[in-house]
Amino acid sequence: MTIDTDYKMSNILINQCFDTIDLLATGAKSLRLEDIVERLDLPKSAVRRFLSVLCLIGWLEQDSQTGLYRLTLRLAVLGQRLLSATxxxxxxxxxxxxxxxxxxxxxxxxxxxxxxxxxxxxxxxxxxxxxxxxxxxxxxxxxxxxxxxxxxxxxxxxxxxxxxxxxxxxxxxxxxxxxxxxxxxxxxxxxxxxxxxxxxxxxxxxxxxxxxxxxxxxxxxxxxxxxxxxxxxxxxxxxxxxxxxxxxxxxxxxxxxxWPLRRTPPAKLSITHIVDLGR
Structure with missing residues (x-):
């Protein structure tokens, strides 16, 4: 697999993760795996994989009783930090x-x-x-x-x-x-x-x-x-x-x-490694 292909796949996976976060953030929803699959129109196996990753890194949590996925407060905390800075x-x-x-x-x-x-x-x-x-x-x-x-x-x-x-x-x-x-x-x-x-x-x-x-x-x-x-x-x-x-x-x-807002040049991002969620 070429670097270019890896890069495109990583972009798709990142977009899917953020689409999921956006979906759950709207109305502070708690959704089943099947609901998320239907809303995002993605394969169930792929959705299950990146939901597991989002739970692992602390962006989502899954209710042990109902199986529903919901956002943690991590997004809200980051939002408050951004508002405080700007x-x-x-x-x-x-x-x-x-x-x-x-x-x-x-x-x-x-x-x-x-x-x-x-x-x-x-x-x-x-x-x-x-x-x-x-x-x-x-x-x-x-x-x-x-x-x-x-x-x-x-x-x-x-x-x-x-x-x-x-x-x-x-x-x-x-x-x-x-x-x-x-x-x-x-x-x-x-x-x-x-x-x-x-x-x-x-x-x-x-x-x-x-x-x-x-x-x-x-x-x-x-x-x-x-x-x-x-x-x-x-x-x-x-x-x-x-x-x-x-x-x-x-x-x-x-x-x-x-009040001219503080403006700093955007940091140059470099990808040191790509996590293949499909593995």
Whole structure:
């Protein structure tokens, strides 16, 4: 077997392992071997082998009574360590809190991660009445959120299209009634965002919710993230949208001045050996 063949096989096995972790992480599921085989559409013998390996190295555990597989807390611990390493400095949280107080709505900050955004900080400014509290997720849906549009608008058209196609448009049932569903529509939205300097999403990610966002760009360069305000559409009239966009632009500039995220060159990885799970 050639080195190239070994490398391709190892990539397939790694992808299968991460697909399994992703499957079990969604809803913190506990699944039988047969369920995992069906969901991943893989041979039972192969699934059993890499499940055994994942259990051996501590990523999964199997209930001795039911035989169900579930994730250990190792993934959650690593996630917390990553958030601790990449969260904005405490002084930036002051800016987030200030924006929440001034807008009286939910404020969130997202950071650029590879070909997308991830939420890393928030502050709730609404104290009474309708209070927008979205589901807790790390990944930001790009084409249906103001944060996603604000970031995509900083990219070239080609790069933005590539990112949107890679991330996909999502399922209509999980989005708002105005969610964009075509490349032409998102490009039109990005052009408007570039012209006005901030992004707007009206009932796109969720029904009845409006969000406004701006990119955080230290020294006017590449963005490190976005800051946004979101809340019930009933409270977002035309005048208020303009006022909140002004507050967000100020907050984005303040964050950019204080918080260029630490960026270190990616380590060069070398494969010293390949574990053949098929043996």
């Amino acid at each position: 969260k904005p400095p405490d002084i930036c949280q002051f800016i987030v809190n200030r924006l929440a107080q001034d807008s009286q709505e939910l404020v969130r900050v997202a950071t650029v991660q590879e070909d997308g955004l991830a939420w890393i900080a928030y502050a709730q400014g609404a104290k009474a009445g309708l209070i927008y509290e979205p589901e807790t997720t790390a990944e930001v849906p790009l084409q249906v959120t103001a944060d996603g549009k604000a970031w995509l608008a900083t990219l070239t058209t080609g790069a933005a299209v590539k990112v949107v196609l890679k991330n996909g448009f999502g399922h209509p049932d999980s989005q708002g009634p105005n969610a964009v569903r075509t490349i032409d529509a998102i490009l039109s939205e990005l052009e408007v965002t570039r012209e006005q300097g901030w992004a707007l999403a009206v009932e796109e990610a969720e029904p009845g919710v409006i969000s406004i966002a701006a990119a955080i760009r230290p020294n006017g360069g590449s963005p490190v993230g976005t800051v946004s305000v979101a809340g019930p559409s009933l409270r977002f009239g035309g005048e208020r949208i303009l006022e909140i966009s002004r507050l967000i632009s100020i907050a984005a500039d303040d964050l950019a001045a204080l």
